[in-house]
Amino acid sequence: MVEILPKMPKSWNPESKPHKFCPGCGHGLVLKALGQAIDELGIQDRVVFGCDIGCSLLSWDFFNVDTVQTHHGRTTPVMVGIKRANPNLVVVAYMGDGGGYAIGSQHLVNAATRNEKITCILVNNTNYAMTGGQMAPTTMPGQKTETTPYGRDVEETGYPMLGPEMVAAITREGAYAARGSVAKFAQLKKYIKKALENQMAGRGFSFVEALSTCPTNWRTNAAQTWQFIEETMTKYFPLGEFKVPEGKED
Amino acid sequence: MSTAAAPAYLKKVYTTEVNKGKAVFAIFPGLCKGCGLCKEKCPEGALSWSEKLGVYGTPTVTPDPELCKACGICERVCPDCAIAIIRVDKEK
Ligand SMILES: Cc1ncc(C[n+]2csc(CCOP(=O)(O)OP(=O)(O)O)c2C)c(N)n1
Ligand code: SF4
Ligand code: SF4
Ligand code: SF4
Ligand SMILES: [Mg+2]
Numbered sequence: 001m002v003e004i005l006p007k008m009p010k011s012w013n014p015e016s017k018p019h020k021f022c023p024g025c026g027h028g029l030v031l032k033a034l035g036q037a038i039d040e041l042g043i044q045d046r047v048v049f050g051c052d053i054g055c056s057l058l059s060w061d062f063f064n065v066d067t068v069q070t071h072h073g074r075t076t077p078v079m080v081g082i083k084r085a086n087p088n089l090v091v092v093a094y095m096g097d098g099g100g101y102a103i104g105s106q107h108l109v110n111a112a113t114r115n116e117k118i119t120c121i122l123v124n125n126t127n128y129a130m131t132g133g134q135m136a137p138t139t140m141p142g143q144k145t146e147t148t149p150y151g152r153d154v155e156e157t158g159y160p161m162l163g164p165e166m167v168a169a170i171t172r173e174g175a176y177a178a179r180g181s182v183a184k185f186a187q188l189k190k191y192i193k194k195a196l197e198n199q200m201a202g203r204g205f206s207f208v209e210a211l212s213t214c215p216t217n218w219r220t221n222a223a224q225t226w227q228f229i230e231e232t233m234t235k236y237f238p239l240g241e242f243k244v245p246e247g248k249e250d
Numbered sequence: 251m252s253t254a255a256a257p258a259y260l261k262k263v264y265t266t267e268v269n270k271g272k273a274v275f276a277i278f279p280g281l282c283k284g285c286g287l288c289k290e291k292c293p294e295g296a297l298s299w300s301e302k303l304g305v306y307g308t309p310t311v312t313p314d315p316e317l318c319k320a321c322g323i324c325e326r327v328c329p330d331c332a333i334a335i336i337r338v339d340k341e342k
Contacts, residue, residue, distance in 0.1 A: 004263050004265065004274070004276045004334060004336065005260070005334070006259070006260075006278050006281060006331045006332070006334055007325065007331060007334045008331045012331075014257055015257055017257060017259065017281065017330070017331070018259065018280065018281050018283065018305050018330055019330065021329065022283075023283035023284055023285035023306065023308070024283070024285030024286070024287050024329065025329055026329065027329070028329025028330055029327070029329045032329065032331065182329075185326050185327065213287075215285065221286065222285060222286030222287050222289060222290045223286075223290050225287065225290075226287070226290055226291070
């Protein structure tokens with residue numbers, strides 16, 4: 001009998017599994033897509049992975065690659081520095097919506113404006129998950145969170161942040177911006193792969209937002225979890241590519 | 251594998267022959283967190299809760315060998331890589 005092994009990406013660190021994310025957490029799926037993309041591109045020995053504050057930090061020992069953990073949104077400039085010091089590396093800044101779009105949003109805006117040659121993957125789970133499910137910039141109108149018990153009131157707190165659309169608007173030619181979802185795994189993986197290849201080609205800032213599940217703070221069972229990400233979230237956060245370098249369209 | 255001791259989840263795997271013996275459905279209880287995402291996504295309704303418990307003491311899933319078509323969707327949607335669908339003819 002052949003030995004049966006789990007089909008984990010080769011770039012995952014098998015010794016840190018099962019990983020630290022909650023049951024049904026989308027972070028595991030985003031990092032599976034990233035792991036498979038790294039494997040397919042054969043770049044494991046060149047990747048530096050940076051995770052942020054928030055649940056993303058639970059990935060500090062996730063991959064068998066050099067990893068650094070920084071504070072809210074600072075993962076982006078830290079990865080910029082590493083890339084500038086050694087352009088042969090493939091750097092990945094991995095963060096949540098609270099870290100990337102609110103607490104550390106200046107870093108995303110400035111790195112995008114400068115068209116830094118890095119890949120940024122931002123997990124949109126519509127809340128500040130690690131701290132117990134408070135409202136994030138991505139919380140949708142009417143959505144209940146710990147700090148919006150009656151639903152998000154857009155008169156008071158504004159509309160959800162549209163990250164890839166913003167990145168597409170402020171970057172120059174050569175940049176890449178897309179929004180995928182863990183509910184469409186093959187598409188998400190394709191976007192992540194393109195974002196890595198775009199960095200490797202030295203074209204420009206490469207950004208993927210991933211719609212992701214957080215059953216713990218959403219307080220959803222499996223059926224409700226899929227419904228929330230597939231139906232409710234995509235109403236506000238359309239999937240697709242928002243900026244693709246010339247000649248790299250599908 | 252590396253030189254370190256093998257991870258605990260490798261110690262136990264439950265297998266079921268599915269799709270008329272053309273594939274094996276394997277589940278690693280040491281990885282399964284009982285989230286149910288796979289069960290909801292199975293297009294054949296082939297998955298049900300198992301008496302075998304996973305890493306957090308919650309039920310794992312088990313396939314109905316008559317219904318499972320070895321399509322691999324459950325394997326793909328599992329955030330923990332707890333399911334492996336192995337096509338038997340490929341292994342030979
Ligand atoms: C400057 C600062 N403010 C607040 C916190 C507390 N804090 C830690 S994680 C977190 C939320 C992170 O949310 P997000 O980036 O969306 O990641 P998620 O946990 O949802 O994946 C907050 C507010 C902090 N660590 N530092
Ligand atoms: S709190 Fe939410 S985002 Fe954080 S690990 Fe749990 S499910 Fe994932
Ligand atoms: S392989 Fe396909 S048919 Fe079989 S249990 Fe998984 S999802 Fe269902
Ligand atoms: S096999 Fe995976 S997707 Fe299915 S219940 Fe277990 S952890 Fe969740
Ligand atoms: Mg979040």
